[in-house]
Amino acid sequence: MKPVARIFRPPYRTLLTLFVGLQLSMPLAAASLDDLLNAAKMGDAAAVTRMVSQGMDINSTDQNGNSLLILAAREDQARVVEALVKQRGIKLNARNGAGDSALMLASLKGYSDVVQLLLAAGADYDHDGWNPLLYAAFEGRLAVVEQLLAKGANPNAKAPNHTTPLMFAARNGHEEVVVRLLKAGVDLDSKNDQNETAESWALKNRNTDIAGLIQASRKARGAGAGK
Structure with a gap:
């Protein structure tokens, strides 16, 4: 008969596997959001579309409340803006922490192509x-x-x-x-x-x-x- 303590002792390898898996999954999730935000800022419309199609939130924001659309508009990334405004559920009039919308920032910076896309999409x-x-x-x-x-x-x-x-x-x-x-x-x-x-x-x-x-x-x- 096996000792009682050994019967209920969790397998060491199972615990180690679960711990390592948890540690690895956490930075991956954070990096994925960073990748999405950076793609919007850098004008990688294909990457933004791909990550959204894989389940990432179309209205994801950075720590200052800037949504993907706001970031793309602020950086004059017309292709990303064009891709985003076609997505179902996109919040055209979302505001960041300073109270600015995508159209407000595009107007402030004089990005007329982005302004046109946002106006055509129905932005306020x-x-x-x-x-x-x-x-x-x-x-x-x-x-x-x-x-x-x-x-x-x-x-x-x-x-x-x-x-x-x-x-x-x-x-x-x-x-x-x-x-x-x-x-x-x-x-x-x-x-x-x-x-x-x-x-x-x-x-x-x-x-x-x-x-x-x-x-x-x-x-x-x-x-x-x-x-």
Whole structure:
């Protein structure tokens, strides 16, 4: 008869195998997520599509809340964006930890090809708070401003501090964007929380040509209203 202690002793090799298997599986899972995130950032659309088809979450995020779509849009990876927006369950309007969506970051950086793909897929372009048009105007991204206005974005959108696209463009010296916004019929006298208008901000930052454009537009509107 075998001793009782030996009957219930777990086989050493079985325990070792389970322990090693567990240790190996943990870094593999982490590496797989890293691989997916890196593929999105580096523009490897084939790898992203393959890993998603193998069961990885299409809406996976990094530690800052950036989804695959946000990462691809931020890095101007149009092929990855194109592949992602075709996937069932993709969250087009997901926000990262800073509150930015894929379309907002693409607009901020002026990636018009990515912007077009996101707009065509149905991404939200005209929402309260910071939005794509405000970002594009701030950085002077004329092509993106054109795309967003053509889609129907509100030219008088207001940031949380009530700053408008025209104010941002005027303050930062983006004359072509100012001209385009004036053509869209923006409010010339809107004020932000600092009681600044687009014209006053232009003058304060010595963008006198832009201030002149706004003044001329105001006169033209006044003349038109008097007819």
